[in-house]
Amino acid sequence: MTDAPVVQKHPIGSRVAKGHVKPHVGPDRKAYEEEHTQSVGERGDEWWAKRRLTPSFFLSSSLLQKANETLSWYRPFQTVRSGSFAQGNIAWFLEGELNASYNCVDRHASASPDKTAIVYEADEPSQGRNITYSELLLEVCKVANVLKSLGVKKGDTVSVYLPMTWHAVAAFLACARIGAIHSVVFAGFSAESLRDRINDCQSRVLITSDEGKRGGKTIATKAIVDQALKECPVVDKVLVLRRTGNEINFVDGRDLWWHEEAEKVSSYCVPETMNSEDPLFILYTSGSTGKPKGVVHTTGGYLLCAALTVKYVFDVHPGDKFACMADIGWITGHTYIIYGPLTLGTTTTVFESTPVYPSPARYWETVEKHGLTHFYSAPTAIRLLRQQGHHHLQSFTLSTLRVLGSVGEPINSEAWEWYNEHVGQNECSVVDTFWQTETGSIVLAPLPGAIETKPGAAQVPFFGQAPVLVEAATGELVEGPGEGVLCLSKPWPSIARTIWKDHARYLDTYMNPYPGYFYTGDSASRDEDGDIWIKGRIDDVINVSGHRLSTAEIESALILHKGVAEAAVIGIGDDMTGQAVHAFVIMKPEFSYSSSNETSLVKELIIQVRKVIGPFAAPKKVYIVGNLPKTRSGKIMRHIIRKIVAGESDQLGDLSTVAEPSAVDQIKQKVSESQ
Ligand code: WT7
Numbered sequence: 001m002t003d004a005p006v007v008q009k010h011p012i013g014s015r016v017a018k019g020h021v022k023p024h025v026g027p028d029r030k031a032y033e034e035e036h037t038q039s040v041g042e043r044g045d046e047w048w049a050k051r052r053l054t055p056s057f058f059l060s061s062s063l064l065q066k067a068n069e070t071l072s073w074y075r076p077f078q079t080v081r082s083g084s085f086a087q088g089n090i091a092w093f094l095e096g097e098l099n100a101s102y103n104c105v106d107r108h109a110s111a112s113p114d115k116t117a118i119v120y121e122a123d124e125p126s127q128g129r130n131i132t133y134s135e136l137l138l139e140v141c142k143v144a145n146v147l148k149s150l151g152v153k154k155g156d157t158v159s160v161y162l163p164m165t166w167h168a169v170a171a172f173l174a175c176a177r178i179g180a181i182h183s184v185v186f187a188g189f190s191a192e193s194l195r196d197r198i199n200d201c202q203s204r205v206l207i208t209s210d211e212g213k214r215g216g217k218t219i220a221t222k223a224i225v226d227q228a229l230k231e232c233p234v235v236d237k238v239l240v241l242r243r244t245g246n247e248i249n250f251v252d253g254r255d256l257w258w259h260e261e262a263e264k265v266s267s268y269c270v271p272e273t274m275n276s277e278d279p280l281f282i283l284y285t286s287g288s289t290g291k292p293k294g295v296v297h298t299t300g301g302y303l304l305c306a307a308l309t310v311k312y313v314f315d316v317h318p319g320d321k322f323a324c325m326a327d328i329g330w331i332t333g334h335t336y337i338i339y340g341p342l343t344l345g346t347t348t349t350v351f352e353s354t355p356v357y358p359s360p361a362r363y364w365e366t367v368e369k370h371g372l373t374h375f376y377s378a379p380t381a382i383r384l385l386r387q388q389g390h391h392h393l394q395s396f397t398l399s400t401l402r403v404l405g406s407v408g409e410p411i412n413s414e415a416w417e418w419y420n421e422h423v424g425q426n427e428c429s430v431v432d433t434f435w436q437t438e439t440g441s442i443v444l445a446p447l448p449g450a451i452e453t454k455p456g457a458a459q460v461p462f463f464g465q466a467p468v469l470v471e472a473a474t475g476e477l478v479e480g481p482g483e484g485v486l487c488l489s490k491p492w493p494s495i496a497r498t499i500w501k502d503h504a505r506y507l508d509t510y511m512n513p514y515p516g517y518f519y520t521g522d523s524a525s526r527d528e529d530g531d532i533w534i535k536g537r538i539d540d541v542i543n544v545s546g547h548r549l550s551t552a553e554i555e556s557a558l559i560l561h562k563g564v565a566e567a568a569v570i571g572i573g574d575d576m577t578g579q580a581v582h583a584f585v586i587m588k589p590e591f592s593y594s595s596s597n598e599t600s601l602v603k604e605l606i607i608q609v610r611k612v613i614g615p616f617a618a619p620k621k622v623y624i625v626g627n628l629p630k631t632r633s634g635k636i637m638r639h640i641i642r643k644i645v646a647g648e649s650d651q652l653g654d655l656s657t658v659a660e661p662s663a664v665d666q667i668k669q670k671v672s673e674s675q
Contacts, residue, residue, distance in 0.1 A: 023449025
């Protein structure tokens with residue numbers, strides 16, 4: 001049976017229901033269901049391909065397709081989809097040729113050159129500016145030509161390590177323009193993480209900046225790059241954006257200034273003709289083993305889903321100003337700052353600062369200043385701002401907002417209600433959107449205009465998506481209300497096509513756990529109305545402030561410390577960050593330390609993780625222990641440790657499989673001492 005709580009449904013936000021524009025889907029759930037049924041029916045693939053309201057006899061032969069309505073193609077596609085989950089060879093819009101940068105920039109620059117493409121809200125509120133579509137086109141062409149002058153060719157990878165400046169958008173699209181595959185690394189990652197990601201995809205060229213600005217602080221971006229590049233033999237050119245202008249180290253022959261190189265090249269670059277299935281980008285994400293996975297997305301299908309989810313999940317219309325507050329270094333930034341809004345020709349926002357700089361009113365100031373219509377953020381930021389108090393919102397006009405989004409982790413109902421009441425003023429639609437790096441675009445979300453919302457539920461599948469719940473042990477489908485492993489049963493256009501240079505891992509991770517389905521790694525429940533509630537990961541992935549971390553990755557970082565013999569990392573519920581990292585560490589017998597200097601050892605271990613992965617992965621607590629509960633075959637029993645820390649020591653269940661039961665008592669004692 002479902003354990004989803006009985007909840008109060010929230011009516012469709014009145015600014016959407018009676019808004020100044022007619023919602024794309026509506027007026028009720030029935031309208032959504034009719035279209036969704038078509039989109040997952042026998043001829044479901046045609047939903048993506050077809051243009052709505054076109055007589056059906058016209059469809060099969062015609063190329064007047066939804067993909068055509070949304071995207072501009074140099075050469076039309078003939079085959080909508082081929083391949084299957086089981087074979088792991090899904091492909092969409094075969095034969096079709098297009099260019100992502102043309103779709104995101106040129107066609108809008110020619111239709112409305114002076115329209116704002118990007119609202120750049122700089123770290124210091126007074127320093128931002130708007131960039132028009134024609135300005136964006138010029139910058140994209142310049143950088144594209146610079147990359148070409150550095151010898152970058154179609155199919156090459158280019159690594160990007162940039163802070164949140166609008167130039168980052170130009171860097172992404174410049175790669176796409178010449179058919180280079182960008183691999184963007186979140187600028188909060190450490191030198192070592194950057195090094196590993198560059199080496200995995202073997203890029204020759206890296207795009208970065210002198211420094212970054214965030215929350216009034218200066219980040220030594222280039223210094224981190226220099227450190228990383230000591231062990232990246234393949235990189236021979238580094239293009240450096242001048243963001244702060246402070247003095248930095250420059251390596252002659254390798255490092256080049258973005259602005260100087262841009263001066264040397266022409267102002268127009270012909271976009272490369274790409275096949276729909278050519279890779280657009282690689283993005284590394286954490287899985288249940290130590291090594292991050294280079295998730296590969298291709299061009300046509302990804303772009304179509306990015307655009308259509310912006311259109312329907314956020315009910316975006318011409319003239320809207322869309323703001324996604326994620327970082328461009330994560331998939332949310334790729335899809336909902338760059339590719340989705342720009343494909344539609346919508347104004348997008350690049351927000352460089354933090355929610356609390358210079359004060360906790362920063363977001364609301366930004367909404368008022370630009371008249372933003374859409375605001376897409378994460379539960380962790382909403383919880384933080386809720387804690388700061390709603391007086392921070394009171395002096396701002398937020399009435400331009402129509403749709404508020406949430407992503408990254410389950411949103412607790414208190415945070416949802418606060419978001420709805422204080423930010424949305426009970427007039428916006430609040431959409432809790434569930435998806436993943438691998439899905440490329442939103443999978444579940446209540447569509448504004450059609451679906452009444454329930455705080456904490458991502459609710460219904462997007463068009464073309466057919467989620468199922470599977471019983472973990474048997475692989476049987478759970479029908480009706482109940483709980484299970486969330487899998488997706490129909491291929492959609494923006495599904496990741498492979499893991500860079502490791503297709504076997506792709507198959508093992510997503511396709512083989514439950515043959516015939518795509519495995520998400522999350523568990524979920526379905527309530528009486530058929531709505532889905534995401535519970536959280538069931539693999540060894542922890543979600544801290546919406547950042548996806550693998551326990552194995554953090555354990556490997558800890559083990560690199562000279563004194564550490566063994567480590568076990570678990571995720572523990574946290575009021576502010578969703579989950580927090582707790583690490584249990586056994587020191588080598590020869591490593592001498594006394595319990596009186598345990599505090600400094602713990603600090604050292606935290607620094608170790610910050611250094612190897614990045615500050616966002618730092619454990620909240622480190623416990624030095626003498627032993628860890630293991631099975632007889634030597635597997636660490638993390639679930640036992642997790643229950644002890646979560647205060648569920650009375651629910652440890654059968655301990656007969658623990659090789660050394662005294663390890664359990666030791667952990668209990670250590671945890672109780674530290675509380
Ligand atoms: C994991 C994916 C692409 C979104 C940003 C994170 C969790 C994501 C929700 C949500 C509950 C969510 C899942 C998922 N997650 N959105 N609305 N409700 N959980 O992308 O880094 O690939 O992480 O984030 O556990 O598997 P990601």
